[in-house]
Amino acid sequence: MEIRPTTDQDLEVFVDTVFAAFGRFRESPAEGDGFLWSAYEMDRNLLAVTAEGRPIGTAGAYSFELTLPGETVVPVTGVTGVGVLPSHRRQGVLSAMMRRQLTELRARGEFLSVLLASEAVIYRRFGYGPATYTERLTVPRHRAAFARPRGTGDAPATGSDVGSVELLRRAECGEILEEVYDRYRRAQPGALSRPHRWWASGAGQPPVSTAPRYVAVHRDADGVPDGYASYSMGESETLTVDETIATDDAAYTALARFALGHDLVSQVVFKHFPPDHPLRWQLADFNAGQLSNHTDWLWVRLLDIPRALTARGWFTDGELVLDVDDPFLGEHGRYLLTVRDGKADCVPTDREPDLSLDVSDLGSVYLGGTAVSTLVRAGHIRAHREGAAALADALFRAERAPHCLHWF
Numbered sequence: 001m002e003i004r005p006t007t008d009q010d011l012e013v014f015v016d017t018v019f020a021a022f023g024r025f026r027e028s029p030a031e032g033d034g035f036l037w038s039a040y041e042m043d044r045n046l047l048a049v050t051a052e053g054r055p056i057g058t059a060g061a062y063s064f065e066l067t068l069p070g071e072t073v074v075p076v077t078g079v080t081g082v083g084v085l086p087s088h089r090r091q092g093v094l095s096a097m098m099r100r101q102l103t104e105l106r107a108r109g110e111f112l113s114v115l116l117a118s119e120a121v122i123y124r125r126f127g128y129g130p131a132t133y134t135e136r137l138t139v140p141r142h143r144a145a146f147a148r149p150r151g152t153g154d155a156p157a158t159g160s161d162v163g164s165v166e167l168l169r170r171a172e173c174g175e176i177l178e179e180v181y182d183r184y185r186r187a188q189p190g191a192l193s194r195p196h197r198w199w200a201s202g203a204g205q206p207p208v209s210t211a212p213r214y215v216a217v218h219r220d221a222d223g224v225p226d227g228y229a230s231y232s233m234g235e236s237e238t239l240t241v242d243e244t245i246a247t248d249d250a251a252y253t254a255l256a257r258f259a260l261g262h263d264l265v266s267q268v269v270f271k272h273f274p275p276d277h278p279l280r281w282q283l284a285d286f287n288a289g290q291l292s293n294h295t296d297w298l299w300v301r302l303l304d305i306p307r308a309l310t311a312r313g314w315f316t317d318g319e320l321v322l323d324v325d326d327p328f329l330g331e332h333g334r335y336l337l338t339v340r341d342g343k344a345d346c347v348p349t350d351r352e353p354d355l356s357l358d359v360s361d362l363g364s365v366y367l368g369g370t371a372v373s374t375l376v377r378a379g380h381i382r383a384h385r386e387g388a389a390a391l392a393d394a395l396f397r398a399e400r401a402p403h404c405l406h407w408f
């Protein structure tokens with residue numbers, strides 16, 4: 001077996017191999033998936049081939065930006081299109097591709113890679129940890145009344161809207177979606193960029209794909225778009241919102257009100273509902289909205305620990321010694337992390353550790369979406385002194401729960 005880089009000439013064979021690994025036929029893509037492969041960067045992908053030259057495995061890489069806590073935007077690799085033909089599984093093909101890919105990413109100077117895992121049992125061994133989560137909120141319309149907001153004097157009350165909502169179709173508002181998404185993702189920890197070629201080629205799920213959708217565009221008091229909700233109405237009088245993107249809470253609330261105010265609808269499903277979103281608190285009946293499909297979304301892998309830890313913003317001062325194992329790459333390091341005034345310093349140390357952890361666990365806590373204390377209680381992370389987990393919880397916290405809804 002050989003693993004080789006691909007070029008544009010390999011696009012067809014790469015796509016065919018990915019489809020075969022997923023047991024799908026290219027001729028009948030799943031509804032709304034769009035043409036994901038039109039965003040492939042063929043100079044970044046890998047193909048595993050047999051000695052006879054037959055393709056058996058694929059691993060792709062996209063160039064994204066990721067927003068870290070503290071509104072820091074950094075380059076990351078989005079690993080994608082990973083597959084091995086059913087005839088060649090459990091013989092180490094994926095492991096060889098992952099090793100090659102991680103080595104190449106480091107050689108390019110990358111310090112973070114991310115992915116969406118098809119199965120949660122695959123990627124921890126390669127150093128990835130689940131770092132953002134998503135869920136679905138279903139609200140029956142007859143229970144969707146909003147609580148009366150508390151107004152203070154002449155100031156706008158929470159949930160009151162000084163803007164407007166315009167109803168458009170997906171085909172007529174591509175530029176607005178792209179522009180609003182870009183402003184949103186720069187301030188949202190855990191969010192990924194959606195490069196122009198994704199929107200231009202419809203590579204992804206709605207509303208990136210050009211599947212027919214209605215789009216409610218929210219504009220602020222000056223008429224500038226500051227949010228959108230892409231949605232469709234389907235079976236069982238259900239209105240399904242693909243994604244709600246808003247640059248502030250007022251725009252989000254206005255779009256939620258818009259969706260929940262539809263006639264001929266008995267329930268509204270908000271896909272990709274952010275885990276810490278206040279919408280349930282805004283409804284008169286706290287239990288009106290049912291959360292379901294809570295699942296992992298973005299998995300994070302640190303390739304350069306000091307660089308990754310000093311790149312993000314921090315919100316509490318403190319000092320921790322982290323003892324980090326990276327079994328897949330056969331590495332081990334002990335680092336003194338010192339945070340002062342929002343910035344971190346991270347240097348090798350031989351001091352006694354506060355916490356011992358695997359690099360995959362560091363990936364899970366890195367964006368602030370998984371509490372260190374949870375992983376201590378789960379037996380993943382070892383705390384060596386009392387108070388270490390609580391301090392680490394406070395340190396790794398982000399300004400809000402990280403959330404990613406880009407599908408790739």
Ligand SMILES: CC(=O)SCCNC(=O)CCNC(=O)[C@H](O)C(C)(C)COP(=O)(O)OP(=O)(O)OC[C@H]1O[C@@H](n2cnc3c(N)ncnc32)[C@H](O)[C@@H]1OP(=O)(O)O
Binds near residue numbers: 022096119
């Ligand atoms: C980012 C993405 O693209 S996610 C998409 C991932 N791809 C898919 O889900 C498509 C369908 N599945 C596949 O193509 C293959 O099963 C893959 C790519 C997941 C695994 O490829 P393989 O070449 O079989 O993996 P490999 O032989 O290197 O396995 C390495 C280890 O992981 C384990 N492993 C690999 N896949 C799985 C799995 N799906 N479930 C449980 N264990 C797994 C193997 O048992 C092995 O364990 P060991 O080291 O203890 O023996």
